[in-house]
Amino acid sequence: MNASGTLPDAPPDKIWGDEVAGLFRCALDSAYARSEAQPWEPPSVETVARLLPQYHVEALIGRGGMGAVYRGVQMSLERPVAIKLLPTELAGNEEFFSRFQREAKTLARLHHPGIVSVHDFGQTEEGHCYFVMEYVNGTDLQRLIESQSLTPSQALELTVQVCEALHYAHAQDVIHRDIKPANVLMTQDGQAKLADFGLSRPLTVRPEGSTLATLVMGTPDYMAPEQWRGKADQRSDIYALGVMLYEMLTGVRPQGAFDLPSQKVQVDVRLDEVVVKAMRQEPERRYQKVSELGQDVNSIRTGAAPTPPAHEQGPAQGGSRRSFSLWRRHWPLGVGGSLALGAVVMVSMPKHTVAPRDIAERQSGNRSYASPRNSTPPGTTRGGAKVPVFTNSLGMQFVPVPGTNVQICIHETRNGDYARYAAEKPGLDEAWKRAYAYSLPVNRGDDYPVCHVNWLDAVFFCEWLSQREGRTYRLPTDREWSHAVGTAEREPSGPSPEELARLQLEVADWPRPAPGMPADGNFADETLAKVLPSHRGIPGYVDGYATSSPVMSYPPNRLGIHDLMGNQWEYVQDWFDEAKTVKAIRGNCHHDTYSSPSSRALRKIDMRHESAGFRVVLENPSSKENATPEWEVENDFVDLFASERRLQWKNQGDVVMQWGEEGIARLSRKGPGQGYPWYAARPFGDFVLRLDFRIRDIRGNSGVLLRSPALDTIRGLPDPQVYQVDLSNFPQGNQASGAIMFVQSPTSVPMRFGGWNHLEIQAEGQRYQVWLNGEKVNDFTGQRLTEGYLAFQMYRPEGVEFRRLRIRELRGK
Known part of the structure; x- marks a missing residue:
């Protein structure tokens, strides 16, 4: 590192070469030119010049939904500038105006060559918010990635530069919260500049009165899991930087079950660990400081072993670049974190290769110790007691779970089970066949747990199995899983699973x-450490497998259930957080390594990962959720599905109601348009409405329209004053069963x-209350129609059924 506290420059021919101009010709002339047309029409150049007479405004160079950018010259200093102008409508939004001011003030106090300056x-006078910033005559990183002109060496150099800028920002107690290639501007001499701190905020400040909608900000593909819940710190920036590094190396973003960088392109295999560590789902398992990430990337870039810091210098004086003293320290080999250890092993090997001693173990199933053998027969508990076992058509075995109305599979869903399902579902995503953990292939035998499946895949499997056998299979609820593992009492x-995760309960x-x-479960152990020295496991513990193990390889618990701890994380029905x-x-x-049986983690609903699989439960035929509810016997309710009233149901548009056995009404589509079956006999004022619904296709959703005008007079959507109770389970908070569509979200009842x-x-009156499966999920007061007709809405093609629709009037006709 040189005297200014920056990384030593690599020789130009090793980083950018002599064709800098040619590289940037592959992208646009200016980073500010990337945006899509938006309805807002920005002011003309002449208008902006009149509004800001201190600047010579030359051209409009970019526009978007959040504003427009002009190129200009600050006449007093004769320097080129970029002027960002926001629509006047946004200035009237107090929350947005506050965010604009925060962005400007935050940027104005950051002085670093790797951060775009605000002047x-x-x-x-017309109400436009604006700020004037340094004009970067170059391009942005997104354009470079799209041009396919970026080499791995350049990607690592840029990552180091961004780490320096972020290290400085974090030292000023500022996090960015929207790290992505489009926000990294590039000068023509190869200097990266971090821009757009519009979502930034101090590390220690949470704005008073901020709502979730206010705090959940960022670009989805780059957002860390905690950011979706409105929680962010410097480790959220590190997660996004890991995504960006992957994209720079491979040309694509890591989504779902993604291959490691070295599996897609020829790069140093040590970068796999850097990316994985930066993108850990749990913040505490990521790099804790961006300087640590930068240190490892720089070590790989220069061909040296990563070296942990002795200390970090304070901020440089006079606004100069913050020093990365840790990158010039040379520590003894074997002293740093787990990543440093792994890099040391690879130092003397040729780049882009796998360590030779790993190859035979990988090809033989990554087993390096004798595996444990579980001799307990199915249906036998850890104490030797016998329990009843039900075996289904796939050979999956189930035992009762006391305190619930379900039987749970004694093993995780296996590759063989999932293969039967996949064989009947042409076009099914095959990510489950390509599972790797830290470059180690996860075993693919039929008796190994299926992984690289997401929550939706698991739900579809349960639906297929239910239809195949005429029984009800599903994922366990979080509470049922707790009963199975022994923590429920x-x-x-x-509380939500997020709150319960803090209890850290133990079970015998x-x-x-x-x-x-003796091995009781499959965790990170000495077996994994032998194959992958960079990943330190539980010292002295040997379970026999570096990655996953066949199901039921370890003893069962007191109920006869295997592998509830270790092997694979398992999906449950519930949302992790209150915000869904x-x-x-x-x-x-x-x-x-190990955590409490009461621990919980989280996954995005569509994320596939080698660490996650699932097991299923079977509902008992006498289960409360299939039984006739108690209100069925009430005699003051009118059955609107009774045979004599079915003719009163009218179909409007392209959705029709069809009657099946046992009074079940199914919505189906006869055309591509909207449609609303409605009860045309009479309107209702105040009432209690009770019904059962079933959604066979997770992509299907429906709704109950309340107090609607007569639908035969409506073309297109119903009157906007109509409330709709949603019947679906989308991740969005305002589209889940029990929600009042686009008005108020329900609680976490699944x-x-x-x-x-x-x-x-x-x-x-104007009060609406909603109960889902016996639990209250909504109670709010609205300001819409107080009388009208009942109707159903269906958005998706198929999959919604209703039965036992009954109503009791409280007042009205």
């Missing part, structure tokens, strides 16, 4: 692993896929 900001029933069936103890942004998973996996759900709606 001025304010508001024009010590867990309160109200799965004691905390210790050196020399991510799903909960339970049970640890083969590369976790909907049952494939099984019947009970819905009760009470409308009295």
Whole structure:
């Protein structure tokens, strides 16, 4: 590192070469030119010149939904500038105006060669917010990636530069929250400049009164899991930087079950670990400082072993670049974190190769110790007691779970089970066939747990199995999983999985692993450490597998259930958080050291990962959710599905109601347009409405329209004053069963896929209350129509059924 505190420059021919101009000709002339046309029409150059007479405004160079950017010259200093102008409508939004001011003030106090400088900001006489910033005559990183002109060496150099800029920003207690290639501007001499701190905020400040909608900001592909819940710190920026590094190396963003960089392109295999560590789902398992990430990338870039820091210097004086003293320190080999250890092993090897001693173990199934053998027969508990076992058509075995109305599969869903499903579903995503963990192939035998499937894949499997056997299979609820593992009696029933994860309860069936103890589960152990020295496991603990193990390789618990702890994380029905942004998973996996049986983690609903699989439960025929609800026997309700009233249901548009056995009404589509079957006999004022609904296709959704005008007079959508109770389970907070569509979201009560759900709606005056499966999910007061017709809405092609629709009037006709 040179005296200015920056990384030493590599020789030009090794980083950017002599064709800098040619490289940038592959992209646009200016980074500000990337944007899509938006309805807002920005002011003309002449208008902006009149509003800002201190600047010579030359041209409009970019526009978008959040504003427009002009190229100009600050006449007093004769320097080129970029002027960002926002629509006047946004200035009237107090929350947005506050965010604009925060962006400008944040940028104005950041002085670093790797951060775009802000010279001025304010508001024009016509109400436009604006700020004036350094004009970068070059392109942006997104354009470079799209031009396919970026080499791995250049990608690493740029990553180091961005790390320097972020290290400085974090030292000023500022996080960016929207790191992505489009926000990294590039000068023509190869200097990266971090721009657009519009979503930034101080590390220690959470704006008073901020809502989730206010705080969940960023670009989805680059957002860390905690950011979806409105929580962000410097590790969220590190996650996004990991995504960006992957994209620079491979040309694509890591989504779902993604291959490691070295599996897609020829790069140093050590970068796989850098990317994985930066993108850990749990913030505490990522790099904790961006300087640590930069240190490892720089070490790989220069061909040296990563070296941990002795200390970090304070901010440089006079606004100069912050020093990365840790990158010039040379520590003894074997002293740093786990990543440093892995890099040391690879130092003497040719780049872009796998360590030779790993190859034979990988090809033989990554087994390096004798594997454990579980001799307990199915249906036998850890104490030797016998329990009843049900075996289905796939050979999956189920045992009762006390305290619930389900039987749970004693093993995780296997590759063989999932293969039967996949054989009947042409076009099914085959990511489950290509599972890797830290460049190690995860075993693919039929008796290994299926992985690289997401929550939706698991739900579709359960639906297929239910239709195949005429029974109701589904994912367990979080509470049912707790009963199975043995923590339910010590867990309160109200909090979300996110809150319950903090309890850290222990159970006797799965004691905390210790050196020399018999293997009770598949965790990160000495077996993994032998194959992958950079990943340190539980010292002295040997379970026999570097990655996943065949199901039931370890002893069962007191109920006869295997692998609830370790091997694979398992999806449950519930949302992890109150905001319904991510799903909960339970049970640890083969590369976790160990955590409590009450621990929970999270996954995006569509994310596939080698660490996550699932097991299923079978509802008992006498289960409460399939039984006739108690309100069925009430005699003051009118059955609107009775045979004598079916003729009163009218079809409007392209959705029709068809009648099946046992009074079941199914919505189907006869054309591509909208449609609303409605009960045309009479309108209703105040009422209690009760019905069952079942959604056979997770992509299908429906709704109950309340107090609608007569639908035969309507073309297109119903009157905007009509409230709709949604019947679906989309990740969005305002589209889940029990929600009042686009008005108020429900609580975290999950909907049952494939099984019947009970819905009760009470409308009295302007107050609306909704119960889903016996639990209240909505109670709010609206300002819309107080009388009208009942109707159903269906957006997707198929998959929505209703039965036992009954109504009791409280007042009215």
